[in-house]
Amino acid sequence: MKIYTRTGDSGETSLFGGTRVAKNDLRIEAYGTVDELNSFIGVARASWPSSPIDAQLQKVQGDLFDIGAYLAAPDSNRFKSAAQSRIDELEKEIDRMEAELAPLKNFILPGGSPAASHLHVARTVCRRAERIVVTLGDASTTLAYLNRLADYLFVSARYANKRHGVADTPWRASS
16 A cells, blocks of 8 residues: 555545545644644653653553544544543543642743653643634543643643753743
């Protein structure tokens, strides 16, 4: 099987099931943004080899493939939305990392260590994916998963900075 099919040369693509839609269709934007998020998580993982959160990030990447397939298969029972158990697991991981972090007293600027910076980018892409899924009107656990994942990525970025000995930079409002 060749990687190129030429079927998308006119600006259309197929959803699972064969329905043809424009490449700028909101559903394509949704699962394309989830794919982009997955790639940024891959960059974050590559920037912090053997990190204590690597196994969880790898699970997240699998979850995101599942979510992408779910979003690409409207009106199908072939793929499932995010499992509630995964949302619960992310919450436990957030709590575990936060136990090692100083409480937030200010907003912080994204950045710090390379790993934290990549995790912050992933967080912002996750929030965009979440907004697009809201616009789609998806009432599944996908929305809750993306919301919790963005929280997880924020705490992971702070955790990465702590583990790398880099302080978070508080935001100071301009006068």
